[in-house]
Amino acid sequence: MNSMNTTQKYVAKTLFGLEDVLAEELAGLEADNISVSKRAVYFEGDEELLYLANLSLRTCLRILKPIKIFKAANPEILYKNVVKYNWHELISNDDTLVIDSVVNSEFFKHSKYAALKVKDAILDEIRKAKGKRPNIDIENPTYRINVHIEKNNCTISLDSSGESLHKRGYRIMSEKAPLNEVLAAGMIQLSGWDGNSNFIDLMCGSGTLVIEAALFANNIAPNLNRKHFGFMNWSSFDENVFKKVKQKLFTEQKKFNKKIIANDISKSAIKSAQANAEKAEVNKFISFNNDDFVNFQYDLEPGIVITNPPYGERLKHIDIIQFYKKIGDTLKKQFTGFDVWILSANKEALKQIGLRTSRKLMLYNGALECKFHKYEMYKGSKKAKFKSDK
Ligand SMILES: C[S@@+](CC[C@H](N)C(=O)[O-])C[C@H]1O[C@@H](n2cnc3c(N)ncnc32)[C@H](O)[C@@H]1O
Numbered sequence: 001m002n003s004m005n006t007t008q009k010y011v012a013k014t015l016f017g018l019e020d021v022l023a024e025e026l027a028g029l030e031a032d033n034i035s036v037s038k039r040a041v042y043f044e045g046d047e048e049l050l051y052l053a054n055l056s057l058r059t060c061l062r063i064l065k066p067i068k069i070f071k072a073a074n075p076e077i078l079y080k081n082v083v084k085y086n087w088h089e090l091i092s093n094d095d096t097l098v099i100d101s102v103v104n105s106e107f108f109k110h111s112k113y114a115a116l117k118v119k120d121a122i123l124d125e126i127r128k129a130k131g132k133r134p135n136i137d138i139e140n141p142t143y144r145i146n147v148h149i150e151k152n153n154c155t156i157s158l159d160s161s162g163e164s165l166h167k168r169g170y171r172i173m174s175e176k177a178p179l180n181e182v183l184a185a186g187m188i189q190l191s192g193w194d195g196n197s198n199f200i201d202l203m204c205g206s207g208t209l210v211i212e213a214a215l216f217a218n219n220i221a222p223n224l225n226r227k228h229f230g231f232m233n234w235s236s237f238d239e240n241v242f243k244k245v246k247q248k249l250f251t252e253q254k255k256f257n258k259k260i261i262a263n264d265i266s267k268s269a270i271k272s273a274q275a276n277a278e279k280a281e282v283n284k285f286i287s288f289n290n291d292d293f294v295n296f297q298y299d300l301e302p303g304i305v306i307t308n309p310p311y312g313e314r315l316k317h318i319d320i321i322q323f324y325k326k327i328g329d330t331l332k333k334q335f336t337g338f339d340v341w342i343l344s345a346n347k348e349a350l351k352q353i354g355l356r357t358s359r360k361l362m363l364y365n366g367a368l369e370c371k372f373h374k375y376e377m378y379k380g381s382k383k384a385k386f387k388s389d390k
Contacts, residue, residue, distance in 0.1 A: 004047045004238055007032065011064045011157065012041045012057065017363040017372075018186035022059045025189075029053055047236060050160055051245045054229050056221035058185035058212070061164050064146050064157035073107045073152040075117045082121035082156060088129035095233075096137035097122070100159065101147040108149050118147045118156065142233040162230035168222050170280035173272035175206040179308055179343075181222070183365060184208040187372060188216055190361060191306055191341045195219075197258055198303030200338075202293040202330075204262035207273025207286075209306055214282035217256040221249045225281075256285055258303065263289040263296055294330050302337030302377075311346045311368070320349045328353035331377055340375040347371060 014022045019036045026034050029052055031043035045053070053063055068085055072078040091097060099119045103111035119136070122145070127133040144159035166182040179187075188209065193199065195217030201209045215222050223229075224246065231237055262273050270290045277283040289296065309327060312320030324346075331340055332355070344350050345368040359374035 004236060004241065007044050007046055008050070009042065009044050009066060010050060010053075010160070011066060011155075012043060012053065013061045013064065014039055014041065014059050015061070015180070015183055015186065015364060017361060018059045018182070018190075021186050021189045022057065025057050025059060026053065029056065047231070047238070048241050048245060050231060051229075051242050052249075054161055054165065054231065055223050055226075055245065056249060057165065058216065058222050059182055059189065061166055061182055062159055062161040063165075064148075065160055066155050066157045068154075068156040070154055071152045072149075072154050075108070075113060078108075078114060078149075078154060079117045079121045081154065082118050083125050085122075085125065085156075086129075087122045087125045090235075091122070091126060091134055091143055093126070093130055093132045093134055095142035096135050096140075097143040097145055098136060098138050098141040099145050099147060101149070103147075103149045105149045105151050107152055111147075111149075114149055115147055118145070144230050158230070158234070160229065160231040160234075162228055162232075165223055168280065169226055170211060170276050171206065171208075172279050173206065173275045175266070175269045175272050177310075177365075178206045179208040179365065181208055181212060183363065184212040185216065185222065187306055187341065187343060187363070188213055190372065191304060191339070191374070193304045193306075193339075195254075195256060198300050199258070199260045200263070200296075200298070200303070200305045200307075201261070202263050202296060202305060202307045203309050204264045204273050205266075205269050205308070207262055207269075207276045209308065210260050210262040210273065210286050211277050211280045211282055213260055213306075214256070214277070214285040215280065217254070217258075217260070218282070218285065219252055219254040220282070224249055259300055260286045261289060261298065262286050263291060263293060265290070265292050294326055296330070296334065298334075302335075303339075305331075305335060305338050305340040306343075307341075308343045308365075311344055312349055320346060321352050324349040324352040325354065328355055331355065331375065335377045336379050338377045340377060341372060342375070343370050343372045345370045 022041045026043050031045045033044045035042045070081040099115040101111040101115035108114045123133040146157040146159050148155045199213045355375045357373045358376045361372040
């Protein structure tokens with residue numbers, strides 16, 4: 001593979017609802033031929049761009065490099081197509097591999113079986129060519145190979161990221177129900193916050209939103225400190241180019257001069273958020289506050305509130321309804337001039353906020369379908385403020 005200066009096709013995977021944000025991020029990196037698909041964005045570029053994308057994309061889970069695309073409507077045809085590729089030219093006997101599979105097809109009921117067929121085909125081809133087969137390593141493979149089957153369309157790709165890019169490495173302490181880092185980064189970018197005004201999370205939990213906000217506002221690449229990416233094991237890996245890309249990202253960091261505030265009623269959440277922010281090296285940009293959001297006092301010019309309240313799984317219906325009413329009342333009283341975004345899977349409770357939503361988006365927090373609603377807390381016009389949510 002001599003792909004350092006050759007243009008390759010890549011697929012950047014993301015979460016539902018973040019495809020357009022990811023496409024914009026890729027456009028910012030000057031990727032070519034960007035096109036949006038379901039939970040994925042296709043793009044083209046050389047291997048230097050691949051390094052840059054892995055280090056700096058905030059809303060990307062992993063970047064795949066397709067190496068074989070074909071049609072197969074049963075496991076035998078899948079095997080026949082995979083065994084035809086010269087895997088031995090790519091993977092040596094000393095390498096290890098693992099196969100990930102995502103299958104959405106009536107022809108392949110079990111994704112694990114499809115993965116097994118692909119594994120057999122790759123190992124058989126290498127054994128035939130070299131007399132010995134490489135080993136499987138689930139934890140730390142040299143090559144992570146991705147099988148994607150949609151109906152009878154099969155794509156076999158090399159995974160350039162390795163471990164998912166949402167694992168930034170800063171979450172050393174966890175609280176209940178933390179947001180995926182990619183989702184938090186996506187919420188911030190969907191909100192349109194440009195990093196030039198104050199940012200508040202009233203219920204910060206382990207601090208994902210404020211940490212992602214600090215990384216974004218300072219233009220710090222989210223995976224700049226990560227030690228390992230899948231592409232580092234590829235024979236084409238060029239360490240000098242990788243170092244050059246990292247250096248460029250360091251020099252592009254900005255200085256944020258507004259405030260980021262993380263509030264939570266739980267002492268332990270504030271402790272976790274602080275520890276995580278320190279690990280992410282952004283604690284100096286964040287002020288931590290341990291209080292009920294209804295008492296939250298600030299002395300700063302308006303900016304944005306993005307928050308992810310409890311959804312009420314563990315609360316009585318009446319309590320969660322009251323809780324969301326309190327959110328609405330507090331916003332009305334204390335957050336004039338702010339743009340407020342709330343992510344919640346509890347649609348009934350969200351209605352109790354009692355403010356007019358100016359944007360309604362849909363996202364998934366894990367398997368939970370969520371609403372991501374915007375409220376503009378205008379000065380004056382009570383009428384607009386009190387119009388109830390539909
Ligand atoms: C869904 S979690 C937030 C998770 C967070 N986004 C993260 O990524 O870790 C909701 C948080 O709301 C906090 N909370 C609940 N009631 C609160 C209140 N009255 N005032 C402030 N925080 C509250 C909880 O302690 C919890 O940390």
